[in-house]
Amino acid sequence: MIDRISSSVNAVPLLINGQEISTKTTFEVKNPSTQKLVSYSCSAGEVEAVKAVEAAQAAFPDWARTRAVKRRDIVLRAAAILESRADELAKYMQDEVGATKFFSEKINIGVSAEIIRDVAGRIAAIQGSLPSTLDESTTALVSREPYGVVLGIAPWNAPYILGFRAAVFALAAGNTVVLKGSENTPRCFWAIGKVFADAGLPKGCLNVLYHRPQDAAAITEVLIKHPFVKKVNFTGSTAVGRIIAEMAGKSLKPVLLELGGKASAIVLKSADLKKAAKECVLGSFLNSGQTCMCTERIIVEASIEKEFGDHLKAALNEMFPHDQPPQVLVNSAAVNKVRQLVDSALDQGANLLFGKIEEIETSSAQMRPLVLQNVTNQMDIFYIESFGPTVSVIAAKDEAEAVAIANDTEYGLSAAVFTEDLATGLRVAKQIESGAVHINAMTFHDEPSLPHGGIKSSGYGRFNADWGLNEFLKTKTITFQN
Numbered sequence: 001m002i003d004r005i006s007s008s009v010n011a012v013p014l015l016i017n018g019q020e021i022s023t024k025t026t027f028e029v030k031n032p033s034t035q036k037l038v039s040y041s042c043s044a045g046e047v048e049a050v051k052a053v054e055a056a057q058a059a060f061p062d063w064a065r066t067r068a069v070k071r072r073d074i075v076l077r078a079a080a081i082l083e084s085r086a087d088e089l090a091k092y093m094q095d096e097v098g099a100t101k102f103f104s105e106k107i108n109i110g111v112s113a114e115i116i117r118d119v120a121g122r123i124a125a126i127q128g129s130l131p132s133t134l135d136e137s138t139t140a141l142v143s144r145e146p147y148g149v150v151l152g153i154a155p156w157n158a159p160y161i162l163g164f165r166a167a168v169f170a171l172a173a174g175n176t177v178v179l180k181g182s183e184n185t186p187r188c189f190w191a192i193g194k195v196f197a198d199a200g201l202p203k204g205c206l207n208v209l210y211h212r213p214q215d216a217a218a219i220t221e222v223l224i225k226h227p228f229v230k231k232v233n234f235t236g237s238t239a240v241g242r243i244i245a246e247m248a249g250k251s252l253k254p255v256l257l258e259l260g261g262k263a264s265a266i267v268l269k270s271a272d273l274k275k276a277a278k279e280c281v282l283g284s285f286l287n288s289g290q291t292c293m294c295t296e297r298i299i300v301e302a303s304i305e306k307e308f309g310d311h312l313k314a315a316l317n318e319m320f321p322h323d324q325p326p327q328v329l330v331n332s333a334a335v336n337k338v339r340q341l342v343d344s345a346l347d348q349g350a351n352l353l354f355g356k357i358e359e360i361e362t363s364s365a366q367m368r369p370l371v372l373q374n375v376t377n378q379m380d381i382f383y384i385e386s387f388g389p390t391v392s393v394i395a396a397k398d399e400a401e402a403v404a405i406a407n408d409t410e411y412g413l414s415a416a417v418f419t420e421d422l423a424t425g426l427r428v429a430k431q432i433e434s435g436a437v438h439i440n441a442m443t444f445h446d447e448p449s450l451p452h453g454g455i456k457s458s459g460y461g462r463f464n465a466d467w468g469l470n471e472f473l474k475t476k477t478i479t480f481q482n
Contacts, residue, residue, distance in 0.1 A: 012041040012186040014048055014191035014210070017055035019201025021048065028187060030331050032365035033328040038122035040184035043433055044209040049222045050176075056149040056176040057228040060203030064146050064174040067125040075120040075172055077199035079244065082164075085195070092187040097156055098116060098328030103287050108160040111446070115165060115464070116444045117182035118448035119172045119199040122469055126173065129346035137482050144226045144473040146174035147230035152225050153244070154189070155236045156182035156330060157290045161446075162235045163192045167206055169231070171196075171473040174206045184330055190331055204229035231255070231472065238411070238457045239384075258452070260385045261292040261413035262429065263443035264406035266428060267300045267308055268350060268399060271418035279313035283317055283416065283442030284391040285369050288327035292458070293444045294340070294413040295391055297375075297382075299402045302383070302395040309353055309393065312371065316354050320369050327389050338388035341381040342370055345392075349375050350381075354432045383409060399424075413454035415441045435462075 012029070012422075023042040031038050063071075082089070090105035099108075101343035125147065128143040149276040152166030159181065167177045181189025193208035211219050224232055227273060233256040234244045248255045265283060267276045281297060283295035298309050320327075329335050344358055354371035362369065365388050375382055375392040376403045396402035415434040419425045422439075429437040435454040438445050446452050451467040461471055 002446070009037065012039055012190050012210075014042050014044055014052075015190065015197070015206070015208040015475070016048065016052045017058075017207065018197065022050065025212070027183060029184070031095050031098055032330050033363055035363060035365070037188060041183070043211060043215065044211040046218065046221060046222050049209060049219050050226065052178045052209055053149060053206050053223065053226045053228050055204040055207050056178050059202060060146075060176045061189045063171075063176055064206050066174070068126065071172060072120045072123045072195075073173070074200045075090060075116055075123070075168060078195050078201070079116040079169075080111060081121070081198055082116065083197050085191070089188070089191050092191055092409040093159060095198070096185045096187060096286075097159075097330055099190040099287065108158055111448075112164045113446045114406065115161070116168050118465065119168050119469065122466060126469065126473065132247055133479070138479055139481075140482055143478065144470075145476055146170075147472060147474050148175060149228045149230055150175045150177050150472060151229045151232045152179045153220070153234040153236065153289075154179065154181055156184035157254065157287065159185040159188035160192065164187055165468075166235065167192065169463065169468040170231075170472045171201070171205060175231075175467055175472055178229070178369045180209045180220070181208060181209050181210045181234070185379055185481045192438055202271050202281055221247060224253065225251055225367055229253065231277075233257075233461075233471070235259075236304060238459075256453075256461035256463070257301070258292070258413070258454060258461075258463065259457060260387075260411055261294070261411045261454065262383065262385050262411040262435075263293055263298045263414045264297040264409075264432075265295045265415070265416040265443055266297060266402045266404070266406055266418065266432075267304070267372075268417070268419040268424065268428070269301045269304045270382070270421045270424060271304075272420055272440075273304065273308050275303055275317075276418035278306060278403070278441040279416070279440070280312065280391070281315045283444045285320065285327065285389050286442075286444050288329050288367070289389040289391075290329065290387055291444060292385075293446070295443045296386060297405070298391055298393045299396050299405050301399070301402065302392060305393070305395045309373070312393070313354050316369060316371070323369055326361050326366040326368045328363070329365050329367055329388055335365060335367050338367060338386050340372070340388050341384060341386050342372065342383045342390055345375055345379045345381045348379050350379060351378070358409055377408060384410070386395060399428060400468065403428060407431075407433045410457040411454070412456040413458035414445065416443045417443060432478045459469055
């Protein structure tokens, strides 16, 4: 990206206190599949970051007092506006990250609208309680109240799902929000702010920022340390999540983190192998493998490894034929990371079950699926999240060893088990250390009514449904003498 003084009136603006804000400093946004310039974007500095927080603080008292039904109606309108602009918003995502129409429109926009509607339906049900007390002359009231200003930080790989999610739960609970979006997808995050503004959200309730990569540390620190910011939610890598948690911890501010993953899919000999193969392919290579829930390891009982491998190759040839364009990663660095992990594993004795490591594409950010076999825990790819279009097939002698391999990771976000025996599936699922386990379905799975989040180095706290709403409500106890 190139720093420059913007001469273009079309640079993506920031959204602060209901206004589109232009800055002198801008950066380039390129389509990774073509390397062509998509747009310029304004870049927030420390001044804009502070203004966004101050705007959110000024808007908080009125928004917190806004009746639940009015908040509900605004959120419902946002879902309708989002769907009415599906083509336009999907195009932004296709341009900025090279996403497919299916992933940008059907998944990102479709799921986002469902999340927003689900949250809207829960707003009026927020309630406290009247617990009994030791002394009959004392009455206690426990209320649920918004924190105040919430900082939401969301990544580029699923900007609508993760961006709307970072904002809507906090807004629904009566908080105001500063949403810091990725520099890779500024137009997508701008669109999130516009959707809420056009739905009638009062100015200052949602402020949207993005900035140059080199400013990330300074801007993030300013936002987290600001005394008006009361809670932080972050979705992204585990490495950055640790930094966010440390910054927040120094200020004693609560955080909600959804971080990286190394999802395993266990295929048992009792599985429908053809179905398991298709689900594993989808789970591994949806959005070029660039989601934290994507399957990174397929653990197969040794007695069916050969048969399953044949089904896996058939599914890959069907879903990713060589005459179709290769998958797109966000940049060439992502491709290089995957290639280095694969090359290292091959040097240590792994082999390719599917794909060609030496294949050269027309863009340095393009890559076709690669499937490794004979991967061991002595190889980096066994533990490191590739976040790209590669998966390792690992043989296990039995169910117990399969579970042990699945749990041999610092991560714990999502997993899958394939078996036609429900009792076996439930038994195995309970043993896997993960925030979610999906039986006979891919590891990539999230829906509005189910809690979503990880354990271990995949984070803590939960988005979605009542779990997500409660993350943004603090508890206050009031007692009084009768």
